Amino acid sequence: MELPVISNAPAEKSGGCSASGCGSAPEALAHLPEDIRRKVQDHPCYSEEAHHHFARMHVAVAPACNIQCHYCNRKYDCANESRPGVVSELLDPEQAVRKVLAVAAAIPQMSVLGIAGPGDALANPRRTFATFRALAEKAPDLKLCLSTNGLMLPQYVDEIARHNIDHVTITINCLDAEIGARIYPWIYWQNCRLRGVEAARILIGQQQKGLEMLAARGILVKVNSVLIPGVNDAHLPEVSRTVKAKGAFLHNVMPLIAEAGHGTWYGLTGQRSPSAAELQALQDACAGDMAMMRHCRQCRADAVGLLGEDRGAEFTLDRIDAMDIDYAAAMARREEVRAALLGRLAAARTPAVTEAVTAAARPVLMAVAAKNGVVGEHFGHAREFLVYEASPAGVRFIGHRQAARYCGGADRCGDGDAAPESILERTIAALAGCEAVLCAKVGIEPWGRLEAAGIAPNGEHALEPIEDAVRAVYAEMAAAGKLAQAAAERKVA
Amino acid sequence: MTLQITEVCVNCWACVDVCPNEAIYADRPHLLIDDAKCTECLGDHAEPQCAAICPIECAIVGELGDPLNPPGSLTGIPPATLAELGLLAAGGR
Numbered sequence: 001m002e003l004p005v006i007s008n009a010p011a012e013k014s015g016g017c018s019a020s021g022c023g024s025a026p027e028a029l030a031h032l033p034e035d036i037r038r039k040v041q042d043h044p045c046y047s048e049e050a051h052h053h054f055a056r057m058h059v060a061v062a063p064a065c066n067i068q069c070h071y072c073n074r075k076y077d078c079a080n081e082s083r084p085g086v087v088s089e090l091l092d093p094e095q096a097v098r099k100v101l102a103v104a105a106a107i108p109q110m111s112v113l114g115i116a117g118p119g120d121a122l123a124n125p126r127r128t129f130a131t132f133r134a135l136a137e138k139a140p141d142l143k144l145c146l147s148t149n150g151l152m153l154p155q156y157v158d159e160i161a162r163h164n165i166d167h168v169t170i171t172i173n174c175l176d177a178e179i180g181a182r183i184y185p186w187i188y189w190q191n192c193r194l195r196g197v198e199a200a201r202i203l204i205g206q207q208q209k210g211l212e213m214l215a216a217r218g219i220l221v222k223v224n225s226v227l228i229p230g231v232n233d234a235h236l237p238e239v240s241r242t243v244k245a246k247g248a249f250l251h252n253v254m255p256l257i258a259e260a261g262h263g264t265w266y267g268l269t270g271q272r273s274p275s276a277a278e279l280q281a282l283q284d285a286c287a288g289d290m291a292m293m294r295h296c297r298q299c300r301a302d303a304v305g306l307l308g309e310d311r312g313a314e315f316t317l318d319r320i321d322a323m324d325i326d327y328a329a330a331m332a333r334r335e336e337v338r339a340a341l342l343g344r345l346a347a348a349r350t351p352a353v354t355e356a357v358t359a360a361a362r363p364v365l366m367a368v369a370a371k372n373g374v375v376g377e378h379f380g381h382a383r384e385f386l387v388y389e390a391s392p393a394g395v396r397f398i399g400h401r402q403a404a405r406y407c408g409g410a411d412r413c414g415d416g417d418a419a420p421e422s423i424l425e426r427t428i429a430a431l432a433g434c435e436a437v438l439c440a441k442v443g444i445e446p447w448g449r450l451e452a453a454g455i456a457p458n459g460e461h462a463l464e465p466i467e468d469a470v471r472a473v474y475a476e477m478a479a480a481g482k483l484a485q486a487a488a489e490r491k492v493a
Numbered sequence: 494m495t496l497q498i499t500e501v502c503v504n505c506w507a508c509v510d511v512c513p514n515e516a517i518y519a520d521r522p523h524l525l526i527d528d529a530k531c532t533e534c535l536g537d538h539a540e541p542q543c544a545a546i547c548p549i550e551c552a553i554v555g556e557l558g559d560p561l562n563p564p565g566s567l568t569g570i571p572p573a574t575l576a577e578l579g580l581l582a583a584g585g586r
């Protein structure tokens with residue numbers, strides 16, 4: 001079967017690592033059980049660490065869809081879900097397999113193959129599973145994953161398990177059918193086109209059932225939600241709680257992309273997209289409940305390469321046909337690269353400071369005024385602090401603490417008139433439990449107050465990567481003999 | 494007794510997979526319905542399946558060129574808005 005080309009419009013440049021979402025931003029997976037961490041450690045879409053090093057690709061073998069979303073217009077390609085831009089080359093399963101093998105030979109960091117569209121993976125079961133089946137046989141080292149709207153999920157859970165697909169992404173925008181009716185105008189269900197609340201209720205039911213069934217089989221489930229201001233924004237924290245309770249391991253809230261030019265219902269009816277601040281606030285509201293993915297790049301359905309890059313143009317079918325590939329050697333090479341990368345990541349995680357730190361050293365919490373993955377913020381400017389735990393086992397991300405901001409300007413950091421006592425007090429209270437606070441700069445006034453509260457201010461690691469800085473401070477504490485004392489004694493001392 | 498696919502079809506293949514008679518085949522610039530095979534789904538389903546899943550208004554038409562999914566019926570975008578933006582597909586052929 002040959003799938004005709006929908007459009008040859010040039011690929012949109014997908015946003016690379018944006019300044020704030022990337023860098024060594026907090027590892028969102030720190031809280032996960034060890035077995036899940038192992039599964040995702042080389043998955044660029046799930047692990048913030050991995051996404052700098054491992055590559056993924058999507059193949060566009062799934063053109064059909066079985067629902068309509070108001071943020072999508074099939075004529076112009078969906079701007080939301082996992083496929084902004086234009087899917088230029090639809091492939092049949094045989095072509096897709098050839099392409100994957102060629103890419104995996106040329107890019108040995110390839111660890112993940114996904115099917116995400118341009119329609120719905122499970123609305124194209126024959127094409128989707130034929131592709132997976134062939135790849136499981138020919139490149140068993142690749143992780144397979146798929147994205148779906150969930151409508152057909154319960155029917156295919158067994159087949160998903162059979163093909164050794166260990167990651168499934170479900171787009172769940174709501175649990176409430178009334179809200180759903182404002183997002184989904186129709187679904188195709190049991191040979192009929194259904195509309196309104198009835199349609200939304202069926203879709204939501206199928207999504208939730210599918211999620212539970214996948215979780216029961218030990219298949220990792222990530223949930224994507226599109227944040228639509230005024231429609232599901234207030235509802236998403238509940239979505240987050242519910243999907244977590246049912247076993248999803250990650251929740252990814254993505255901003256609605258709606259412009260009239262996209263020809264979508266939302267775009268044409270003036271539905272606005274959320275601001276960055278709204279998105280952040282919502283991610284924070286949901287983060288209390290479960291791991292949030294903040295580095296998602298919303299890649300195209302035919303994306304190739306590291307997250308934030310797309311090398312798809314190098315692998316058109318004509319070019320692939322001209323390539324001479326030794327598949328077995330390529331797989332061996334991938335294994336080498338994978339082992340080396342995982343080794344490097346592990347080495348970066350486990351401290352090189354162990355000389356000073358004895359195994360008996362106690363863990364220490366430190367707060368970091370972070371910016372772009374480094375110790376980059378002035379104490380007085382920080383809106384939030386990232387809290388890390390340093391221990392003989394390494395450095396790990398614990399969570400966020402919201403700061404009360406008090407500093408009025410860059411040059412009056414912390415010691416000017418804009419520093420009401422109560423704000424500083426509230427921030428210091430928010431840092432309770434931390435023994436040090438790492439920032440680019442601290443003013444005299446807060447310096448003294450922090451010390452008095454038992455939190456050592458530290459501006460010596462400005463602009464260093466967060467984890468390196470935390471590790472270094474921990475080593476300094478060890479060298480100063482501070483890690484043998486219990487935390488309580490220290491406070492008094 | 495046969496339906497047809499018009500030039501607004503985006504080749505998404507959704508109709509191919511649901512046709513009980515394998516009546517839809519690939520062609521350029523878009524898929525086509527084989528009149529010898531199409532039964533309008535009579536006897537198989539209450540609604541013609543291609544028209545029940547097709548996401549594109551006016552892509553599937555009856556013998557007289559009448560769209561089974563007229564403008565505004567699938568997206569909810571009023572035909573007037575579509576016309577204003579020059580997005581209104583010509584119904585039929």
Ligand code: SF4
Binds near residue numbers: 496513515526530533
């Ligand atoms: S009306 Fe029914 S038989 Fe005819 S093409 Fe459509 S799905 Fe096939």
Ligand code: SF4
Binds near residue numbers: 503505506509548553
């Ligand atoms: S479902 Fe509609 S748009 Fe899709 S291929 Fe069939 S006729 Fe074309």
